[in-house]
Amino acid sequence: MVLATDLYQLTMMAAYLEFEMSEPATFELFVRRLPRHRAFLVSAGLEQCIQYLSELTFDGDDIDFLRAHEVFANISGRFFERLRAWKFSGNVAGIPEGVPFFPNEAILQIRAPLFEAQLIETYLLSTINYQVSVASKAARVAMAAGDRTCVDFGSRRAHGPQAGVYAARASYIGGMVATSNLLAGKLCGIPVTGTAAHAFTMACPSEDEAFRRYHAAFPDHTTLLIDTYDTLRGAVRATHISGELKGVRLDSGDLAQLSKEVRLILDAEGRDSTRIVASGDLNEYKIRALLDEGAKIDAFGVGTEMVTSKDHPALGGVYKLVSKQVAGVEQAAMKLSPGKATYPGIKQFWRERDDVGRCVRDVMQLASTGAPSPRATPLLVPIFERGECVYSLPDITATRARCQTEIASLPESLLTIEGFGEYPVEVGADVSELMVRLRAEVGE
Amino acid sequence: MVLATDLYQLTMMAAYLEFEMSEPATFELFVRRLPRHRAFLVSAGLEQCIQYLSELTFDGDDIDFLRAHEVFANISGRFFERLRAWKFSGNVAGIPEGVPFFPNEAILQIRAPLFEAQLIETYLLSTINYQVSVASKAARVAMAAGDRTCVDFGSRRAHGPQAGVYAARASYIGGMVATSNLLAGKLCGIPVTGTAAHAFTMACPSEDEAFRRYHAAFPDHTTLLIDTYDTLRGAVRATHISGELKGVRLDSGDLAQLSKEVRLILDAEGRDSTRIVASGDLNEYKIRALLDEGAKIDAFGVGTEMVTSKDHPALGGVYKLVSKQVAGVEQAAMKLSPGKATYPGIKQFWRERDDVGRCVRDVMQLASTGAPSPRATPLLVPIFERGECVYSLPDITATRARCQTEIASLPESLLTIEGFGEYPVEVGADVSELMVRLRAEVGE
Numbered sequence: 001m002v003l004a005t006d007l008y009q010l011t012m013m014a015a016y017l018e019f020e021m022s023e024p025a026t027f028e029l030f031v032r033r034l035p036r037h038r039a040f041l042v043s044a045g046l047e048q049c050i051q052y053l054s055e056l057t058f059d060g061d062d063i064d065f066l067r068a069h070e071v072f073a074n075i076s077g078r079f080f081e082r083l084r085a086w087k088f089s090g091n092v093a094g095i096p097e098g099v100p101f102f103p104n105e106a107i108l109q110i111r112a113p114l115f116e117a118q119l120i121e122t123y124l125l126s127t128i129n130y131q132v133s134v135a136s137k138a139a140r141v142a143m144a145a146g147d148r149t150c151v152d153f154g155s156r157r158a159h160g161p162q163a164g165v166y167a168a169r170a171s172y173i174g175g176m177v178a179t180s181n182l183l184a185g186k187l188c189g190i191p192v193t194g195t196a197a198h199a200f201t202m203a204c205p206s207e208d209e210a211f212r213r214y215h216a217a218f219p220d221h222t223t224l225l226i227d228t229y230d231t232l233r234g235a236v237r238a239t240h241i242s243g244e245l246k247g248v249r250l251d252s253g254d255l256a257q258l259s260k261e262v263r264l265i266l267d268a269e270g271r272d273s274t275r276i277v278a279s280g281d282l283n284e285y286k287i288r289a290l291l292d293e294g295a296k297i298d299a300f301g302v303g304t305e306m307v308t309s310k311d312h313p314a315l316g317g318v319y320k321l322v323s324k325q326v327a328g329v330e331q332a333a334m335k336l337s338p339g340k341a342t343y344p345g346i347k348q349f350w351r352e353r354d355d356v357g358r359c360v361r362d363v364m365q366l367a368s369t370g371a372p373s374p375r376a377t378p379l380l381v382p383i384f385e386r387g388e389c390v391y392s393l394p395d396i397t398a399t400r401a402r403c404q405t406e407i408a409s410l411p412e413s414l415l416t417i418e419g420f421g422e423y424p425v426e427v428g429a430d431v432s433e434l435m436v437r438l439r440a441e442v443g444e
Numbered sequence: 445m446v447l448a449t450d451l452y453q454l455t456m457m458a459a460y461l462e463f464e465m466s467e468p469a470t471f472e473l474f475v476r477r478l479p480r481h482r483a484f485l486v487s488a489g490l491e492q493c494i495q496y497l498s499e500l501t502f503d504g505d506d507i508d509f510l511r512a513h514e515v516f517a518n519i520s521g522r523f524f525e526r527l528r529a530w531k532f533s534g535n536v537a538g539i540p541e542g543v544p545f546f547p548n549e550a551i552l553q554i555r556a557p558l559f560e561a562q563l564i565e566t567y568l569l570s571t572i573n574y575q576v577s578v579a580s581k582a583a584r585v586a587m588a589a590g591d592r593t594c595v596d597f598g599s600r601r602a603h604g605p606q607a608g609v610y611a612a613r614a615s616y617i618g619g620m621v622a623t624s625n626l627l628a629g630k631l632c633g634i635p636v637t638g639t640a641a642h643a644f645t646m647a648c649p650s651e652d653e654a655f656r657r658y659h660a661a662f663p664d665h666t667t668l669l670i671d672t673y674d675t676l677r678g679a680v681r682a683t684h685i686s687g688e689l690k691g692v693r694l695d696s697g698d699l700a701q702l703s704k705e706v707r708l709i710l711d712a713e714g715r716d717s718t719r720i721v722a723s724g725d726l727n728e729y730k731i732r733a734l735l736d737e738g739a740k741i742d743a744f745g746v747g748t749e750m751v752t753s754k755d756h757p758a759l760g761g762v763y764k765l766v767s768k769q770v771a772g773v774e775q776a777a778m779k780l781s782p783g784k785a786t787y788p789g790i791k792q793f794w795r796e797r798d799d800v801g802r803c804v805r806d807v808m809q810l811a812s813t814g815a816p817s818p819r820a821t822p823l824l825v826p827i828f829e830r831g832e833c834v835y836s837l838p839d840i841t842a843t844r845a846r847c848q849t850e851i852a853s854l855p856e857s858l859l860t861i862e863g864f865g866e867y868p869v870e871v872g873a874d875v876s877e878l879m880v881r882l883r884a885e886v887g888e
Binding site for chain 2: 180308
């Protein structure tokens with residue numbers, strides 16, 4: 001995966017080497033602003049970033065491919081030899097997965113020679129941007145569903161097979177209880193569940209027979225899809241199977257109304273314990289509306305809108321140079337482009353809580369300044385030191401549990417899917433002073 | 445990748461085996477309706493589907509993972525033995541990549557035992573849904589840019605590293621001339637180009653020095669990013685480098701106005717051949733607006749909006765049973781759910797052109813009916829026969845060229861990014877009659 005990056009990262013690396021720009025620099029990966037309709041974001045994707053940085057090397061094929069590109073025609077063999085021997089040697093700090101965060105807070109902070117820090121930008125961004133998008137959307141879906149369960153059903157609409165696995169993972173962290181994606185279960189240890197599909201019903205001689213066969217194969221785990229032909233008739237037919245029926249699924253039509261009618265049909269046949277699962281282009285707003293209408297739905301299968309974060313399909317995470325060492329002296333760096341200015345300096349982000357543990361505010365300060373108050377805890381924790389991973393990655397179920405706890409500790413004004421407040425992230429006096437000084441210097 | 449599918453595909457497979465439902469069935473993968481703002485879709489992703497079907501097997505690990513899942517507690521060992529020995533044995537037809545298509549036209553048509561056809565649904569959908577989305581969006585971007593060149597810069601905002609590669613591939617087919625993604629270059633044979641980044645400028649002692657160094661390393665391939673501090677000063681500094689300068693890039697601010705001023709600065713210094721590249725959250729509408737404003741831009745770097753197909757980030761491709769064999773007799777199948785009804789039967793999709801080769805209409809007919817007219821050509825071509833690939837995949841550059849030609853042959857009313865007409869896809873009398881008959885039968 002070392003070539004899963006932009007060409008200009010490699011050209012910049014070659015130029016850095018050519019001009020012996022080998023001193024360390026610090027980059028921060030952060031989001032400039034919250035997408036509309038998001039009160040907070042949820043950290044996710046760190047595990048994949050750790051795997052990537054741990055395993056990253058150039059093999060002979062990769063180097064041959066680069067050498068053959070005309071852009072490197074004037075670059076000496078020294079560059080390619082350097083790539084051949086290379087392994088990530090830097091320090092990384094990061095916000096643990098499942099932790100809510102806000103704009104301008106570094107999700108990852110990389111301290112490494114420019115040569116190395118540049119290479120990894122594209123991969124880290126694509127991994128973090130996507131998983132954060134999905135975890136954040138999933139948190140909203142879970143919030144809307146309250147104590148109903150939600151399951152990821154979105155693999156078929158994710159942006160390719162890998163995105164389906166990462167969506168399962170990120171949405172589990174953000175609040176789903178399971179996924180339908182088997183590979184996500186195998187690779188990431190997420191619970192995998194499922195129902196049945198229209199094709200099965202259509203492949204059988206009749207709907208009655210389809211239900212009987214499916215239940216015979218999976219007597220303890222059958223959730224029947226009942227809307228292939230006529231939903232209410234399907235519900236009646238579902239009650240005909242002998243033995244326990246775990247659930248029925250509705251995937252089309254007026255889900256609120258149908259769920260009430262189906263509930264009556266099931267209850268009339270003593271199927272009180274049979275759960276009603278709903279699916280079909282659901283999102284947090286539709287779930288909220290269904291529950292407001294009194295829908296008798298016990299679980300939601302959520303797909304397309306969550307795995308593509310459809311209302312905000314691209315998180316604008318960026319990776320910016322905030323400090324560099326020049327002749328042994330650390331120099332803070334900032335960009336001044338209109339609307340794209342950055343906060344300079346190597347920072348820490350502190351979260352302050354009140355007596356009952358509820359988050360009150362975050363504070364951005366230079367890392368060298370120290371905690372703004374005794375009760376502030378740092379968001380960034382060490383992940384890599386000198387190229388070695390020093391972070392003990394929690395089990396994904398523990399990460400999911402942490403996410404629930406952390407979200408619950410946010411100000412209540414943020415815990416709504418619409419009309420939420422804004423969480424205060426204060427810029428420390430040290431950072432503000434640094435900005436004034438740098439603007440004066442580079443403004444010329 | 446065999447587990448990159450939904451659990452219910454495997455449970456259905458187990459039930460099919462249990463009830464000896466081993467006869468062949470036909471599924472079609474299609475889109476029900478065009479996303480708003482799309483006059484047509486572009487076929488893409490077939491290469492990955494072919495790779496997947498060619499290589500698909502269950503290894504011991506996969507089978508152990510499945511066996512351990514509680515849902516399979518009552519399933520006999522025969523099922524797992526069958527998986528161990530399994531290889532795709534079906535027939536596949538498909539629309540070649542780069543060909544425009546319309547709703548209800550099968551992009552892929554799979555004929556295989558239910559057991560096999562079911563398994564592959566999720567992977568095929570996620571691959572086709574995503575690549576078609578991006579190829580179709582890229583076609584619009586290229587249309588807006590006219591004879592200016594457009595390059596994919598979107599990897600960092602794609603939904604994970606694999607999506608970045610697939611976006612590069614699909615957008616190249618749809619009309620980009622290159623990508624910044626090196627892995628896409630290596631794996632898919634797409635031209636890779638790039639410029640420079642803000643980090644390089646910020647890492648150097650000054651902007652002047654950054655430009656000098658980058659140009660020294662890449663004398664024939666330097667496109668300098670000039671907006672790190674002040675764009676017009678950056679443009680002046682770019683003219684200070686000695687030797688040829690291929691291009692400058694603008695990534696922020698009023699691109700139309702800045703490009704005109706930068707053009708004047710470059711021309712005043714005899715840099716007539718230096719091209720101006722623009723980037724920064726571009727899409728087809730912004731490109732059109734820039735050109736309408738007389739922007740002096742020669743090339744566009746397009747990222748986020750294209751690789752996420754941001755205005756329609758999820759294509760609703762579906763995979764539906766259209767026919768099955770029962771006791772040796774073929775039976776057409778259709779779904780009746782409200783808004784989700786399907787066209788039954790094994791179909792062919794015919795494209796009719798006028799005397800100058802311009803597309804006039806498509807016709808959906810049962811495959812057994814034959815061509816609707818002598819000048820109609822079929823969209824579906826053979827891809828697999830009895831599990832063996834029989835399709836000779838064109839080089840991706842040939843596919844891209846075909847895409848250009850095919851799009852140019854669409855009715856002119858479709859070749860606009862706004863206010864386009866609707867292309868006629870006619871439902872053959874044979875299909876209509878079949879629908880009436882089936883509705884009567886299953887409607888009971």
